Amino acid sequence: MKTKLRGPAIATVLRRIFRRTPNPYNAVMQSPYCKNLSESMTWVVLFVVMAWFFAIGAALHAAEPQATGFDGQRSYGYLKALCALGNRMSGSHGMKQQQVLLVKHFTDLNAKVTFQRFKVKHPLKSSRRVPMTNLIVEWRPEAKERILLCAHYDTRPLPDQEINPRIRKNGVFLGANDGASGVALLMELGHHVAQLPLNYGLDFVLFDGEELVYFDFNRREDIGPYFLGSTWFASQYRKHPPQHKYVAGVLFDMVADADLTLYQEENSATWKQTRPLVKEIWGTAQRLGVQEFIPRIKYNVSDDHFPLNRIAKIPVIDIIDFAYPEYPRNRYWHTLADAPGRCSGDSLGKVGTVIVEWLSTKR
């Protein structure tokens, strides 16, 4: 139903209102602040200009998450390129191809790239040795105080959370989120390091052998140790202390889920040496309005940050979305579904933006 006010009725209503309400123009003119028309006009103009400045300021603040220039879509392109190499477990052909790709990528961006090599026994055939390579990317190598940003770049050998036993044995596990996401994030970050107002040196370390692990379905247990690369890196740092010292570190694992929810990992949020870092990063996200960083503890994850904290005493936190998706079901985790289609550039963009902003405040 529609109602209509006829012309004469409107005029009557307006007349009634103005009889009861003082004329706003007269109110301004008669106020002690406005002695004449030009003075009142000055006040009006001043008010409009101030409102305009406030509006511009608010718009700039709202646009801040994009202001760091971190390109989530380009990062997602890197994730797809890594997955196109197939499975990238330690010692595999895919891993070798990945190393070639990464060395070219980071040297083209003027970073210093080195390998840290070692060998381990194969978890299923003890006579076989598997070559391991941590890839270290140094920015401003002369700086003695450094920040460590890291991720694992190997994938699990098999998709052993699949229900079908044939797929568990023969499926090609791509590890788009669990493997490529942290690497893709650091590849994009490499484009922004030169512009960062940073007094620290910066190292990206890509760990091999995070999970050269198989699952025994009869005994329902893992075969093979975790965190081989980070344990080696931490032991070397402790045994042969370098000239430099890491003052802080962040580990990225599973940071590209299209349905991103970044709760705080319990160890990172409660260890004395890492607690302040968690507060800094989730605080930065809150300041930028990145709501995917949820300032609450949800899960306790053993990851590469364990050896780094325990052996090397480097304060490293783990940023991990361990709901991939729907914790604790994690439907895509260690399955064929951990593929680029389940990941998104927006998610990578959000994490990258928070990290660029955090690094910019770390002076």
Ligand SMILES: [Zn+2]
């Ligand atoms: Zn995994």
